[in-house]
Amino acid sequence: MSADLLRLEGVGVSLGGREVLRDVSLTVHPGEFTGLIGPNGAGKTTLLRIILGLQPVTRGAVLIDGAPRPPRDASIGYVPQKLGIEPDTPLRVRDVVSLGLDGHKFGIRLPSRARRELVDDMLIAVGARRYADARVGELSGGEQQRVMIAHALIGRPRLLLLDEPLANLDISSEQGIVSVLARLARAEGIAVLLSAHDMNPLMPVMDRIVYVAAGRVAVGTADEVVQPEVLSGLYGQHVDVIRVHGRVLVVAAPEGIDAAEAAAEDVGVIL
Amino acid sequence: MNIVNILRHIIEPGFFGSGPVHIALAVGTVVAVTSAVTGVFTVTRGQSFAGHSLADIATTGGSGAFLVGLNQFWGYLAFGAGAAAFMEMIGIQRRRGRDVATGVVLGAALGLAALFLYLGTQYSTTTGASFTILFGSIFVITPSTVPALIVSALLALGTVIALARVLLLSSLSPDLAAARGVPVRAVGAAFLMALAVSVALSAVVIGAVLSTALLIGPAATALRVTKGPVRAAAVAAGIGVAATWLGILLAYDSYYWPPAGRGWPVSFFVVTLVVGGYLVTYLRRPVTAAEPAPDAEHACSAL
Numbered sequence: 001m002s003a004d005l006l007r008l009e010g011v012g013v014s015l016g017g018r019e020v021l022r023d024v025s026l027t028v029h030p031g032e033f034t035g036l037i038g039p040n041g042a043g044k045t046t047l048l049r050i051i052l053g054l055q056p057v058t059r060g061a062v063l064i065d066g067a068p069r070p071p072r073d074a075s076i077g078y079v080p081q082k083l084g085i086e087p088d089t090p091l092r093v094r095d096v097v098s099l100g101l102d103g104h105k106f107g108i109r110l111p112s113r114a115r116r117e118l119v120d121d122m123l124i125a126v127g128a129r130r131y132a133d134a135r136v137g138e139l140s141g142g143e144q145q146r147v148m149i150a151h152a153l154i155g156r157p158r159l160l161l162l163d164e165p166l167a168n169l170d171i172s173s174e175q176g177i178v179s180v181l182a183r184l185a186r187a188e189g190i191a192v193l194l195s196a197h198d199m200n201p202l203m204p205v206m207d208r209i210v211y212v213a214a215g216r217v218a219v220g221t222a223d224e225v226v227q228p229e230v231l232s233g234l235y236g237q238h239v240d241v242i243r244v245h246g247r248v249l250v251v252a253a254p255e256g257i258d259a260a261e262a263a264a265e266d267v268g269v270i271l
Numbered sequence: 272m273n274i275v276n277i278l279r280h281i282i283e284p285g286f287f288g289s290g291p292v293h294i295a296l297a298v299g300t301v302v303a304v305t306s307a308v309t310g311v312f313t314v315t316r317g318q319s320f321a322g323h324s325l326a327d328i329a330t331t332g333g334s335g336a337f338l339v340g341l342n343q344f345w346g347y348l349a350f351g352a353g354a355a356a357f358m359e360m361i362g363i364q365r366r367r368g369r370d371v372a373t374g375v376v377l378g379a380a381l382g383l384a385a386l387f388l389y390l391g392t393q394y395s396t397t398t399g400a401s402f403t404i405l406f407g408s409i410f411v412i413t414p415s416t417v418p419a420l421i422v423s424a425l426l427a428l429g430t431v432i433a434l435a436r437v438l439l440l441s442s443l444s445p446d447l448a449a450a451r452g453v454p455v456r457a458v459g460a461a462f463l464m465a466l467a468v469s470v471a472l473s474a475v476v477i478g479a480v481l482s483t484a485l486l487i488g489p490a491a492t493a494l495r496v497t498k499g500p501v502r503a504a505a506v507a508a509g510i511g512v513a514a515t516w517l518g519i520l521l522a523y524d525s526y527y528w529p530p531a532g533r534g535w536p537v538s539f540f541v542v543t544l545v546v547g548g549y550l551v552t553y554l555r556r557p558v559t560a561a562e563p564a565p566d567a568e569h570a571c572s573a574l
Contacts, residue, residue: 052450072452080444088494090503103440104451106433
């Protein structure tokens with residue numbers, strides 16, 4: 001189908017002789033909310049870096065609108081996992097959002113009323129307007145995530161990539177971020193691709209899951225992918241999928257210990 | 272007593288009529304602005320230590336230039352730029368590599384400076400040379416180097432201003448900047464060169480070992496009292512210029528202070544004023560996020 005916003009075909013990456021990702025194929029459509037789920041070290045960040053054009057692929061192709069990804073693609077917005085800044089960094093929230101428009105350009109620009117209004121609109125859209133004049137380095141992790149989402153949105157991307165935006169957030173910030181993103185996907189038709197090691201906070205809003213484990217992916221709806229057979233095939237070892245009170249736990253038994261014994265001795269590894 | 276009389280007591284006779292004072296004020300202003308603005312980005316990028324290392328290496332260049340009979344500025348500039356290129360080459364972009372790179376280069380350079388200064392005192396009758404290199408010589412700037420000083424300052428300042436937005440984006444997240452097509456490493460290298468030039472210029476004004484004071488002091492003070500980038504740069508420049516002018520004035524006046532007939536060094540006044548300004552900011556609460564006022568938009572945050 002040519003209407004795919006993003007399409008990866010048989011992508012493989014080797015880093016230092018080690019195969020980090022192999023045979024990754026997936027598609028993302030406009031307005032779709034996709035969770036990139038998997039344990040730490042599975043290759044989620046590498047996959048995001050490939051889509052961002054920061055990591056060249058060893059095999060396969062990355063297509064945007066059916067054409068090879070151009071070196072600089074304004075249609076992709078990116079929210080990094082952590083900001084590398086100190087509290088005294090001279091950037092207010094509104095400066096950061098403004099950099100989303102032209103932070104990659106050289107030279108200076110004069111302030112304008114239109115830009116200020118655009119920045120305010122973006123901050124209102126992500127619920128960050130009330131700390132617009134605070135320094136971004138002094139905000140909490142959840143507040144910084146909202147600011148960086150506004151930073152990414154002001155460039156009008158069609159695809160928004162987020163690297164572990166829910167890591168180290170408290171539960172209410174987590175829910176706040178997830179609902180902001182879900183609303184953007186629905187209302188603005190922006191495709192959201194978000195990596196997370198825990199799929200549970202995303203269950204209510206995810207249209208599709210890209211499950212990454214051991215350098216390979218399984219793609220589909222949550223019901224299709226989060227199945228013992230599918231995930232066992234992906235991990236290359238037996239894993240159980242346990243559903244408790246609407247939450248999903250993916251549990252592997254260490255090799256040589258059978259699953260029931262593992263559960264009894266509480267040595268299962270939650271992935 | 273009217274204002275003119277008060278000023279007469281503060282500004283000693285002849286201050287505005289003195290040629291060296293004119294040159295000192297002109298060069299001091301341009302250098303203070305360049306150093307302060309560069310300093311804001313140096314502090315923001317966590318490269319204060321690199322800035323200080325470049326200053327120490329400039330000492331080597333200055334003493335070497337003196338030994339071979341060149342103007343010290345060219346020594347500061349050549350060694351500073353060379354060291355910046357070397358630090359970039361051996362991995363200043365990684366935090367650990369950065370510390371090791373600067374540390375290693377620094378030790379070697381200071382050893383050479385010791386040798387050059389020693390040889391300089393052996394072969395020259397100019398006893399004040401090592402003092403000038405280490406602690407500045409703004410009243411004895413050779414008029415013929417003034418155009419070079421000013422052009423260098425404007426080039427460094429222009430580079431930093433041209434790179435301002437990409438530097439800020441890179442300090443938010445280097446990956447983010449790279450994904451937006453910013454040549455992060457080249458930008459870092461260009462900034463390091465501008466930093467080396469600023470340090471060389473500050474070395475002319477207040478001496479090689481003190482030049483970090485003019486680079487980091489005003490910037491650090493500005494970052495404590497402002498929030499946005501433009502205001503931080505403007506306030507830092509203001510503090511740098513004020514400290515330089517006042518320092519020059521006090522040094523000129525100090526000619527009449529005890530011990531009479533021996534003016535105190537400009538560097539002492541400039542550095543004391545810069546540090547004093549920084550300490551004053553501790554008398555007040557640093558700027559923090561304003562208490563969020565609940566407003567109609569507040570409801571949005573729950574969405």
